Amino acid sequence: MDLFKFDEESFARSFTRGTELEDADELEDGQLEPNTQDKNGTHDEVEEEETAFEGGRKLDDFEPIKVLGQGAYGKVHLVQDKRSGKLFAQKQLRKPIIKLRDQAEKDLAHSKQVRRTISERQILTELTHHPNIVKLFYAFQDNNKFYLILEYIPGGELFHHLASPLNKLGNVFQEDHAAFYAAEMALGLRYLHTLGIVYRDLKPENCLLNNAGHLVLTDFGLSKSIGNNAEDERCSSVIGTPEYMAPEVLKGEEYDFAVDWWSLGCVIYDMMVGKPPFTGRSHKIITDKVLTSKLKLPFYFTKDAKDLLNKLLNKNPLKRFDVDGKWETFQGHRFFRKINWKSLEAQSEDTVPPIVPVITDPKLAENFDDEFTTMKISDYNDDQGINIPISAEGRMINDDSEPFIGFSYNASNSYIEKYY
Secondary structure (H helix, E strand, O other): OOOOOOOOOOOOOOOOOOOOOOOOOOOOOOOOOOOOOOOOOOHHHOOHHHHHHHHHHHHHHHEEEEEEEOOOOEEEEEEEEEOOOOOOEEEEEEEEOOOOHHHHHHHHHHHHHHHHHHHHHHHHHHOOEEEEEOOOEEEEEEEEEEEEEEEEEOOOOOHHHHHHHHHHOOOOOOOHHHHHHHHHHHHHHHHHOOOOOEEEOHHHHEEEEEEOOOOOEEEOOEEEEOOOOOOOOOOOOOOOHHHOHHHHHHHOOOEHHHHHHHHHHHHHHHHOOOOEEEEEEEEHHHHHHHHOOOOOOOOOOOOOHHHHHHOOOOOOOOOOOOOOHHHHHHHHOOHOOOOHHHHHHHHOOOOOOOOOOOOOOOOOOOOOOOHHHOOOOOOOOOOOOOOOOOOOOOOOOOOOOOOOOOOOOEEEEEHHHHHH
């Protein structure tokens, strides 16, 4: 699931892009409760939880401009804050309307549709100061929907540029360009891992480019906090997009941060070939290939590219490149020989990305799919009572559904001004 497509994927790229897998019985501990721990020591300075009913943001505070994406349960709009004039990406998720006899069934059905947004809200309030991670500024809910007000990344998806007619190589990047974006992905992943978070959804559709062309990771609905030590919790849920899922995930085994480095290998391959290393017309075919097929690398790959991919795409997680444990070795790999890691992490002016998106007017959303941006904004405010805000404690008004405690969130004005 990417930021702009929610729960569905299509086989638009010649059946090489698959739908996400999600363990239907997965309801991970903590997914529906707010995380109040400050893992990076910055949480307190950016968050101002709502303490008064009147203090929260609501839908009417934002003017819709464009549709950026649409999915089964909601849309993402480009919106303008009526107070400040700033542009944001507003992610909506419609709350399910269900009438089931069994309360346990109700809890499961409800949580399956909303837990990604709940989890994403929790994770994003911890990820506050990294340039390669999208930022959350507000979160609120009403009787019908959840809303995340996110940083607007006007350069659009990396996939958009990969498939662009302006790309002289067709739907692939040359090696040094792939290395640049892979390095920025790695910086973002390492930051997540230092906070004990497994991303679990790295793919081109979840990589956006900012106005300068630097890569930003989005969509943290599948992410999970597992801690940093071997004694801490591990994951076991079969969840993600099969083409980019590590073998241990597909087998339902316990796993940790190593799965993200497998995914990085898949995305590097994708950027240089135009499709992931293991593809098929069904989840079963893809899964079988990931588990049993030998990795085949094109003859035109350099020795450096082949070496790195063979290390990242090792089916045995214990033999896979331990990037977290050998970070300096990873940085020094010859595949990244043209990368100045210090300048890249600081996004210094002397570090020029391979692609600088054309942005004539941020409101035009010209780097997003016309399928969405040409849509009429007809249902932005289509639900009865949609503008009724709720309190910080998450109590529904005139609604008998379960409350979601602590969902509301406001970043501080100083934080917003710093990054926006």
